[in-house]
Amino acid sequence: MPTRIDRGVTRGPRIALRFDGQTVAAHAGDSIAAALIAAGIRAWRVDRHGRPRGLWCGMGVCYDCLVGVEAADGTVRRVRACTTPAEDGMTLHTDREASR
Amino acid sequence: MSYDVAIIGGGLAGTAAAYYLTGHGLTPAVLEAGELNAEASGANAGSLHFQLEHRLIAHGDALAQQVAAIIPLAKRAMALWRGLETELRAPLDVVMDGGLMLAETPEDMARLEAKQAVEARWGLDTQMLDQAQVRARLPGVADTVLGAAHCADEGHANPRLTTLAYARRAAERGARFFPHARVTATERRAGAWSLTLADGRRIRARVLVNAAGAWARDVGQLANVHIPIVPVALQMTVTEPVAPRLGHLIQHAGKALSMKQVEAGNILVGGGWPARLGDPGRRPRAFPRTIARNLATACGVWPELGRLALLRTWTGTVGVSTDQLPLIGRLSALPDYYVVGAGSGFTLGPAFAATLADQIATGRSDPQATVYSPDRFAHLNMFMGL
Amino acid sequence: MSGDDPTATAAPVAIVGAGPAGLAAAALLADHGVRPLLIDEAPRPGGQILRQPPRETTVERWLPGPLYRAPKAALRAVEDRADIAWLGGATVLGIDPPDPLAGRDGFELWVDTGARGHRLIAAERVLLATGAYELPVAFPGWTLPGVMGAGALQTVLKSQQILPGNRLVFAGSHPLQLVVADQALDAGAEVALVAFSQSRPAVLAAAARSLRHLGRHWPKVWTPARILARLAARGVAVRFNTVVAEAHGSHSVTAATLAGLDRAGGRAPDMTADRRARVACDTLALCYGFLAGTELARATGAAWTWDLDAGGWLVAHDGAFRSSVPGLYAAGEATGVDGADAALAKGRLAARAILADRGWATSDSTDAARRRDARALARALAFARDLRRFARPPHRALDRITGADTLVCRCEAITRAGVEAGRQPPLALADMNAVKRATRVGMGACQGRLCGAILARLARPGTGGGQPPRPFTARMPVKPASIAAVAALAEHADAADDDRGDQTDDG
Numbered sequence: 001m002p003t004r005i006d007r008g009v010t011r012g013p014r015i016a017l018r019f020d021g022q023t024v025a026a027h028a029g030d031s032i033a034a035a036l037i038a039a040g041i042r043a044w045r046v047d048r049h050g051r052p053r054g055l056w057c058g059m060g061v062c063y064d065c066l067v068g069v070e071a072a073d074g075t076v077r078r079v080r081a082c083t084t085p086a087e088d089g090m091t092l093h094t095d096r097e098a099s100r
Numbered sequence: 101m102s103y104d105v106a107i108i109g110g111g112l113a114g115t116a117a118a119y120y121l122t123g124h125g126l127t128p129a130v131l132e133a134g135e136l137n138a139e140a141s142g143a144n145a146g147s148l149h150f151q152l153e154h155r156l157i158a159h160g161d162a163l164a165q166q167v168a169a170i171i172p173l174a175k176r177a178m179a180l181w182r183g184l185e186t187e188l189r190a191p192l193d194v195v196m197d198g199g200l201m202l203a204e205t206p207e208d209m210a211r212l213e214a215k216q217a218v219e220a221r222w223g224l225d226t227q228m229l230d231q232a233q234v235r236a237r238l239p240g241v242a243d244t245v246l247g248a249a250h251c252a253d254e255g256h257a258n259p260r261l262t263t264l265a266y267a268r269r270a271a272e273r274g275a276r277f278f279p280h281a282r283v284t285a286t287e288r289r290a291g292a293w294s295l296t297l298a299d300g301r302r303i304r305a306r307v308l309v310n311a312a313g314a315w316a317r318d319v320g321q322l323a324n325v326h327i328p329i330v331p332v333a334l335q336m337t338v339t340e341p342v343a344p345r346l347g348h349l350i351q352h353a354g355k356a357l358s359m360k361q362v363e364a365g366n367i368l369v370g371g372g373w374p375a376r377l378g379d380p381g382r383r384p385r386a387f388p389r390t391i392a393r394n395l396a397t398a399c400g401v402w403p404e405l406g407r408l409a410l411l412r413t414w415t416g417t418v419g420v421s422t423d424q425l426p427l428i429g430r431l432s433a434l435p436d437y438y439v440v441g442a443g444s445g446f447t448l449g450p451a452f453a454a455t456l457a458d459q460i461a462t463g464r465s466d467p468q469a470t471v472y473s474p475d476r477f478a479h480l481n482m483f484m485g486l
Numbered sequence: 487m488s489g490d491d492p493t494a495t496a497a498p499v500a501i502v503g504a505g506p507a508g509l510a511a512a513a514l515l516a517d518h519g520v521r522p523l524l525i526d527e528a529p530r531p532g533g534q535i536l537r538q539p540p541r542e543t544t545v546e547r548w549l550p551g552p553l554y555r556a557p558k559a560a561l562r563a564v565e566d567r568a569d570i571a572w573l574g575g576a577t578v579l580g581i582d583p584p585d586p587l588a589g590r591d592g593f594e595l596w597v598d599t600g601a602r603g604h605r606l607i608a609a610e611r612v613l614l615a616t617g618a619y620e621l622p623v624a625f626p627g628w629t630l631p632g633v634m635g636a637g638a639l640q641t642v643l644k645s646q647q648i649l650p651g652n653r654l655v656f657a658g659s660h661p662l663q664l665v666v667a668d669q670a671l672d673a674g675a676e677v678a679l680v681a682f683s684q685s686r687p688a689v690l691a692a693a694a695r696s697l698r699h700l701g702r703h704w705p706k707v708w709t710p711a712r713i714l715a716r717l718a719a720r721g722v723a724v725r726f727n728t729v730v731a732e733a734h735g736s737h738s739v740t741a742a743t744l745a746g747l748d749r750a751g752g753r754a755p756d757m758t759a760d761r762r763a764r765v766a767c768d769t770l771a772l773c774y775g776f777l778a779g780t781e782l783a784r785a786t787g788a789a790w791t792w793d794l795d796a797g798g799w800l801v802a803h804d805g806a807f808r809s810s811v812p813g814l815y816a817a818g819e820a821t822g823v824d825g826a827d828a829a830l831a832k833g834r835l836a837a838r839a840i841l842a843d844r845g846w847a848t849s850d851s852t853d854a855a856r857r858r859d860a861r862a863l864a865r866a867l868a869f870a871r872d873l874r875r876f877a878r879p880p881h882r883a884l885d886r887i888t889g890a891d892t893l894v895c896r897c898e899a900i901t902r903a904g905v906e907a908g909r910q911p912p913l914a915l916a917d918m919n920a921v922k923r924a925t926r927v928g929m930g931a932c933q934g935r936l937c938g939a940i941l942a943r944l945a946r947p948g949t950g951g952g953q954p955p956r957p958f959t960a961r962m963p964v965k966p967a968s969i970a971a972v973a974a975l976a977e978h979a980d981a982a983d984d985d986r987g988d989q990t991d992d993g
Contacts, residue, residue, distance in 0.1 A: 005647040005673050012542025029540030034646035036652075042650075042738040044633040049899055052737055054631030055650070056896070058638030059534055061619045063931035063966070064629070064896055066858055073406055078340070078967075082638075083527065083541070097341070120525040135920035137911055142923045237912050260923045264913055271912035281915050339969065340931065364926070378787070385787060385961050387582050388596040388606065391962070395969050396976035406970030413935060 002037050013088035015088035019044070026086050033058070033065055036092075044081060049074040056083050068093035102278065103129040105460060106295050106305035108283050108319050110134075111141035112259075113440045115266045115277075119188075122207040122273035129303055130267075130275065131295065133282040133315075134337045137263035140313055143416030144446045145370040146182055146259045147349055147358050149195075150174045151201050151226055152215050152253045153444075160292035167424060169471040170448070177451035178253045181248075184443050184450060191256050191266035193363040199254025199349035199417075200229070200237060202401050204244045208353040210251040217464035222336030226251045226263045237348060240404045254349045256368075259446055278303075286322040293436065307436045307460055314419035316427075316441055323434060326480040329419040329427065329442045329481030333384030335375035336415070337391060343366030350402065352359040366411065369398045386414040418445070428472040429465055430453050435479045439474045487524065487531070487565060487572035492765050495569060496608040497523035499840055500595055502782060503615035505533020506826045508816025509560040510833030515840065516569045518847050523571040523609070524564070525578055525597065533560050533617055535638065535826050537645040541571050550645060552705030553665065555825045559948035571925055580962020581612060581786040588665050596975070598967050604954050611813050611840050615833060618797055618819035621879065623774050624902070625887040627733030631816075636773035640666045648951065649673045650865045651769030655742045657681040658773025660877040664713040666771065671720065681728040681744050683880040684775075684958065689726060692876040703827075703869045706759040708781045713781060729883045731762065733770050742770045746884055772881040777939050778821040783820060784960040786796040792954030795878050797823035797938045806839035807832055815840060831863035863957045879944060888944065892966035895937040897930020912977050918942065919959055931966050934958040 002009040003010075011026030016036055026035035033055050036044055043052035044067045056064040068076040069084070070091040078095055105121055106116040110132025118128040130136075152167060178196075185192050203209045208468055212228060219226050227250045234248045277433060278297070285296035293308040307459045310327060312319040320327035325438055346361040352370065358371040373383035373394040391413055421427055421442035431437045439454045455472075459465045465473070499506045499515055502527035515522045524531065529539040536557050549558070564570055580593040595607045611740050620635035627633065632651060636658060642650050643666070653676045656663040682689065698708045717724055731745040746761030778797035784790055789802040791809035801809055802815035809816050819830040826834075838856050841847035878974050888894065889905040908915040908924040915921050917927075918941050927941065928934030934957075942955040964971075 002651060003674060005649065009647045010544045011647075012540065014875060028541030031646060034642060034648050035837040037650045038648050039904065044580035044974065045897055047500060047629070049890070050627055051899075052631055053896075055633050055642070056629075057619060058634065059537075059619060060642040060965075061932060061935050062896065066931070077407070078409065082641075085529075086559075135917050137917055137923065138920055143886070260926075264908070269913050273910075275916075277912040293820070305647070338929075341965065381962075384792055385785075386580075386961050388580055388594070388962060388975065392976040392979055393970050396973040399969065399973045406968075406973060408969050409931075409966045410963060410972055411931060411966050411971050413963065414959075416960065434550075451892070 002040060004038050004096045014096070015086065017086055017090045017092060020094055021090045028088070030086045030092075031082055032067055032084050032086045032092065033050070035086040036081065046097065049098040055082060069097045102249050102304040103127050103130070105129070105309060106131060106293060106303050107311050107360055108312035109315075109481040110127050110136040110261045110263075110267070110279060110282055110299075110338055111139060111279065111311065111313050111445075112449035113313070113445060113452050114139070114309065115263045115270065116450055117309060117311060117440060119266045119270035119455050121452045121460060122270055122275050124457055125460060128270075128275050129285050129305065130277045130282070130447065131281045131297070131303065132277070132279045132413040135279055136267055136277065137260070140201050140398050140445060141260055141263045141449070142418045143367045143414060143478065144259050144418065145302070145358060145360075146256045146362065146446065147197060147360065148196060148255045148257055148447050149349060149351060149358070149444070150178060150224060150254055150447065151199065151249055151351070153351070154220065159223045167224050170425065170444070171224045172468050173426070173451045173455070173472070174224065176452070176454065177448045179452060180450040181257060185214040188265040188269050190261065190268070192261050192265060194255070194257040196253050196255035197347055198237075198250060199351060200234065200248040200251045200353040201247050201353050202234070202248045203249065203353045204246060204401070206246070207356060209247055211272060212247070214352050215224070216249055222307070224251070232478065239352070240402055242401050242403055245309040245401055249353070256362060257377055258363065271396040274322070284324065288435065297479055309438045309440060309460075310457065311440045313441050313445070314417045316419055316439065323437060325431060325433060326477070327427070327439055327474070328422040329478060331377060331417045332416060332420045333375040333377045333417050334370065334374050334412055335384070335394070336368060336370035337413045338369070339367040339405070342367070342408060352397070352401065355397050357401070359398050360403065362417065367404070367405065367408065369394060371397075377417070384417055385486065386413045387417055417459030426452060426472050426476040429459055429469060429474055431474050433478060464471075487570045488568050489572060494523070494607070495605065497521070499523070499611045499613060500525060500593070500607060500609035501613045501615060503533065503617055503818065504528070504531035505535060505615060505617050505818060506557045506560055506829040507833035507836070508533070508613070508615035509564045510815060511615065511828045511837035512570045513560065513563050513836040514834050516567060516650040518845050520570060520841070521569050523573060523607070525573045525576050527575070527577050527739065531564060531572070531574070532557075534641065537641050539645055539647060543647065545647060551709070553709055555705070555883065556830060560830055566943050572600065573597070574799065577965055578782060579964055579967055581782060581814070583641065583786055598963075601857070604967070604971045606975070606978060607857055608734055611804065611815065611844060612811075613815045613836050613840065614783050614801065614816060615816070616782055616816040616820045618776040618778050618823050618934065619893045620772070621775040622940060623730065623772055623779050623887070624885055624892050624940050625730060625732055625890050626889055627735065627739070630733050630735050631737070632739035632768055633733045633770045634736070635771070636663045636666045636771040639771045640669060643669055643673060645667050649675050651767070652676055653678050653767045654769045654771060655679045655681070655765055656773060657728070657742070659683040659879045660773045660775050661710045662872070663773035664710050664772065665720075666773070667715045667722070668716065671716070677717070677722045679723045679725060679744070680769050681725045683747060683883065684726060684727050684876070685749065686726040688876070692872070693870060694706060699869045699872065702865050706805070708853060708921045727839055729880055729887065730770070730772060732955045734764070739767065739770050741766045745887075746964060747880060773878060774884065776819065777935070778820045778823060779934070779962040780820050781933065781960040783814070783816055784961050785811060785964055786814060786815060788816065790957065794881075794939070797876055798942070807836035808839055808843075814873065824867055825873070828863060828866035828870055831859050831866055834859045835863065885944060886943055888940070894940050894944070895927040895930060897932050900902065900925055900927045902944065905944070916945070918945070918955055921993065922958060928958045933960070933964065939943045
């Protein structure tokens with residue numbers, strides 16, 4: 001299981017996200033990938049052949065960590081989880097390539 | 101090495117010509133300076149568009165009448181595309197579910213109506229749609245779209261696969277392919293063409309076909325003839341793949357635009373937007389203003405495109421003839437020298453190639469083909485001492 | 487640094503990338519009264535080596551140790567000054583070189599600033615300090631969540647202060663994996679195994695050889711030795727002559743298979759059928775080297791060179807870090823993955839070239855300083871060359887672990903068999919771009935950053951040498967972008983063109 005490092009680390013205020021209907025506790029300043037990983041979620045994309053995908057490069061190069069972010073109007077935009085900051089109240093969905 | 105026909109250029113026109121020539125019992129060799137399908141044949145956006153294009157109808161009725169002579173070729177291409185996956189035993193992602201040419205102004209509508217009259221005269225079936233009919237066919241279309249011309253046979257195919265499928269089948273039927281074989285000389289020797297390759301190899305053939313696309317002019321100069329085909333650099337864009345939502349090929353009556361959703365789910369947007377011709381040997385460069393205007397034009401008629409991500413752009417160099425019509429046929433200034441190419445070379449490519457192969461095999465040309473004859477530029481070669 | 491001015495549309499010098507090279511260049515330009523605009527994808531400067539925690543997070547002992555001293559000093563020297571403009575969280579999607587036909591003398595940068603939209607920024611000169619990313623290695627299971635670059639693991643650790651798993655396996659040829667393993671141990675992880683492809687004698691020989699760098703580069707010589715000792719003390723298995731072969735798991739990685747290497751007869755190390763071991767883990771971190779980030783430079787028309795072990799395709803440059811495009815400079819890892827010390831020196835040299843070329847500083851006043859920077863670079867490169875020789879990945883074995891069914895292109899899900907299908911006559915596709923067109927390999931969202939180097943290696947098994955492979959053609963936008971934002975740029979461009987009173991580029 002993943003671990004948040006606590007010793008010597010002071011984080012931003014607590015925030016909460018929704019991922020596929022489940023509540024994910026996080027901190028302001030977390031990237032979406034960090035928030036999901038810290039909550040024990042490792043896969044948030046399913047490729048066209050049904051294979052799970054998650055974090056690979058961690059620096060915005062590989063686009064393997066795309067995740068769906070739902071906007072107020074219900075539309076879903078795909079962003080890189082590793083470079084996009086998590087925001088309080090954000091609604092996230094597993095990105096399924098076959099049904100995009 | 102001796103062949104019936106030497107074809108310079110491994111794009112769609114040259115490769116498909118090789119295929120159809122083998123059908124006439126001839127043995128062709130295809131000489132390609134780089135890789136097969138590397139230039140416009142593989143880099144175009146794959147539209148199968150049969151309505152007279154924006155660029156052709158935008159400059160007045162007289163030119164439109166002239167270019168309408170392309171329609172018989174378009175009809176042959178339609179028939180070939182419908183059967184091509186079966187004929188070549190390969191998936192080519194051919195979809196012919198119809199195309200819409202959109203109008204946003206009364207002028208656009210008038211232009212489409214005039215266009216439709218020309219097309220009807222030449223036997224191309226298109227219908228005018230009103231705003232409600234367009235909305236039914238293109239959900240999410242902008243309110244600014246007043247109507248459209250619809251052609252049921254339009255659609256798209258995969259340019260990345262088509263030339264390669266022709267090459268595989270042509271090779272099975274005896275055609276020879278020489279990639280990475282730059283031709284440095286084309287000479288007449290002992291009643292045949294003798295081609296010298298950059299590595300020194302020689303190829304003999306009774307007939308020579310210049311199918312070098314944007315480089316046809318350079319290849320022509322090896323035989324001391326002018327081929328008035330000029331290179332034009334174009335840029336295209338592609339979105340991320342999404343679920344099917346765009347069933348038609350989309351064009352515009354008054355603006356440079358083409359848009360379609362391909363098999364893999366990506367939406368390709370282009371329509372004749374310029375890139376910058378680079379240094380020789382280098383791909384043309386895209387530039388930000390053109391990419392932005394191309395996408396703004398597309399979003400203008402179909403706003404939901406804006407919600408998607410632009411994945412990539414790419415560029416290609418296409419050969420365009422000086423009168424925008426194709427060149428297909430024999431050049432009477434030289435013995436057994438044929439030219440094929442220029443103008444809507446993907447959509448019409450199979451028809452170009454089949455028409456050329458018929459001419460080479462029979463020595464006769466269809467009376468309608470005189471419109472495309474390269475001899476219409478014979479005056480240019482008066483100055484070449486021919 | 488002065489923060490983002492949303493109306494800023496021009497700068498004398500734009501620096502793309504705020505890692506060591508970009509930071510060093512920015513400071514030096516500002517010292518000479520030239521106010522550069524420093525642009526980076528990350529919200530805070532530092533580059534990958536100093537990927538900073540978010541502003542909301544404070545870390546008491548952030549990246550302690552001597553390895554980080556020089557880059558941290560460069561970061562501090564830049565962060566506090568107001569005469570450097572900063573644009574963070576911004577991706578440069580493309581650079582249009584000077585266009586005399588359109589009456590434009592300078593460069594135009596197409597910048598995606600995320601929620602703040604896209605904009606065009608004019609710059610007289612541009613310095614590309616676009617860094618590097620991890621060399622991908624394709625093997626069965628490498629797309630499973632939990633399999634990642636050692637650098638990615640380190641980024642989550644040092645920036646987000648999160649340990650992404652608690653039983654880690656490292657496999658690679660680069661000593662960076664020791665640094666990350668050490669940091670993971672500090673964070674409380676269990677390290678199940680660290681596998682090096684090198685033989686133990688090779689490691690000992692390299693360690694002995696590195697002693698000659700002790701005087702000038704002691705932290706880089708001492709740190710691996712210290713960590714190896716610590717791993718031994720903690721009972722962490724360190725295996726040599728071993729390469730990753732497979733990752734197992736259905737939803738995420740649960741185990742890794744490592745394979746022994748055979749170097750019989752002095753041949754290049756190859757896989758052996760025996761000596762395969764399966765190790766349970768929840769994270770598999772790979773560390774076989776780095777690739778230079780040259781897409782932006784190549785899309786701008788800059789010439790490249792090829793050296794797989796120095797970072798693949800590199801931006802070609804002269805001794806002053808001028809690229810082949812006049813006015814465009816490149817520094818840092820994009821010109822060769824040589825480490826942070828070299829990047830700092832390269833950044834300073836590039837900045838000096840900009841000053842001299844533009845007449846912002848006389849060459850007399852900077853000659854001595856330039857020589858000093860050149861000496862610093864030479865010292866850094868001497869170490870980098872030895873490190874590169876040591877860290878050279880086992881190419882033949884890495885070819886072998888890519889099975890016919892292994893995905894080569896993660897984005898488009900294209901297998902090795904898929905990309906090799908067109909190699910036979912009559913098609914005989916050799917060029918990477920021809921293979922791309924025929925198979926879709928490299929057509930996905932990463933634009934071939936990952937599969938490009940894999941393809942280059944598969945084309946010529948076992949080597950990094952020979953005829954340089956022509957890379958996938960890079961074009962703007964060098965990363966995906968929101969279409970609505972791109973389309974909105976059209977109005978911006980129209981307005982700018984109207985201001986200039988000409989319109990030359992439309993068709």
